[in-house]
Amino acid sequence: MGRPVDIDPEASGAARFAYELRRHRRRAGLTQEQLGRRIGFSESLIGMVETQRRVPTEDFARRCDKALGLDGMLDRLHQDTWPPLPPVPEHFRDWAAEERRATALRLWDPLLIPGLFQTEAYARTLFDEEPGITGEQIDQRLQGRMRRKNTLTRDDAPMIWSLIDEGVLHRPIGTRMIMREQLEHLLDISRRPRVAIQMVPYGARASAGLLGAFGIAEMRGSAYTVYVETQPRGRTVDERVMIAELLTRYDAIRSEANSTFLSQKMIEEAVRRWT
Template sequence: MVDIDPEASAAARFAYELRRHRLMAGLTQGQVGRRIGFSESMIGMVETLKREPTEGFARLCDRVFRLDGVLYGLYKEAWPPPPPVPEHFRDWAAEELRATTLRLWDPLLIPGLFQTETYARWIIECAPGITSEEVDQRVSSRMQRKRALFGDDPPMVWSVIDEGVLCRPVGSTSIVREQLEHLVEMARHPKVTIQVVPYGARAGAGLLGAFGIAEMRGIPYTVYVESQPHGRTIDERSLITKIVNRYDAIRGEAHSQSLSLKMIEEAVRKWI
């Protein structure tokens, strides 16, 4: 039997409470499974944090145990819905909330998780044919994605950016300065590490495009790769391995965390 600490995370609380109420009701995993239409193994995996429940699963368990929405409330806390992002980005937005570690590389822009509203708005407005309503929606969605960093159990984020990102004009001088000041704040977040790849580093392969890697307890399980007209989420093991190897090679050329922070602070002073 796996001991679950209910204080470890919202997901752990859900698993703990599911098992506790099942035992209080005097039911086996198989009996609960038959009552809600899921397999015995599914009940067991949810109780041991090996599988995530669905919304319907949580609601059905509430009905079986007559809990009046208790488990559903815990489900929403543990697995909140992803922001209303474009369809091609939905899978990755969900992984940003679920992953225990995120590894990001961006050779051109500040990563979306660290963008200020004015910086994001200027970038999004550049899309051909986009309406003002679509701009507002996408900016709002990008800002909502930041909740991944400020929840009860945020992921570790290892972000590597090219030095050119600090010098790239995006809108006005004030927009860039505000953005870099915010990046300094994010670099001091206890679960965020930002490193800068300097000009001249042997990281040419990384210039082909940005990407992100999502890990669960040390195991990379999906990646998001930027491309035109839009990016895509990939879960093919062979491609994930190649992206992870590329990320490690790029990060190997980056400055240390402390030196990178000094570079960002120096860049802030240049945008006056």
């Protein structure tokens, strides 16, 4: 075991949660493994929460409170630090939490406008076309996707580097009006100071990126988790080898992308095409 990581509880709400969890676990004379057995979570997860590499769930906080006899202290800290997540599918909850926690996000999207940048009409069209989905599920998922966009307007919004394949600008999702509105919105977002959108042109040598979309979350310059789109549902992964591989892939795709200025021109031209 390495030397315990020092935690400044005044640095943030997440730091306070990690500090209090570790302090009370040690006071109870429990190792991470022993606490994990009591609450039904892995030792590694407890270690990641205590080093602020994973956002704890409400259930995790409540189980720790019960196991450590804390009378709801961690649950209250959790609610103050991480307000309830938007209503997103279960497989996406971990990544939705990381979107709010990360100081930077790197996104690659070869097929669709990134979820954080989607208009309501564009997103609804996508959900409508999913086999077997009900009207209630559509409304719930639409609400979740629109609430995720708060990430862009927070005072502490992350820096977002977004790579988008040129084909996304020309792939019809819904009516011409929906596409025009979506691309106008994308253009507006591209002008925000904490968002950099780069289009990857048709002629780019970015075939490795065609295997699927992915996102990389960073905390103070260090990548710590990724989200990978797969069928039928994506997954959030914190394996160091996969993170390193996707960082390399992202840099390779980005090396073929247009500048932010030329990318805005491409989006402008696409807006005129859909008008």
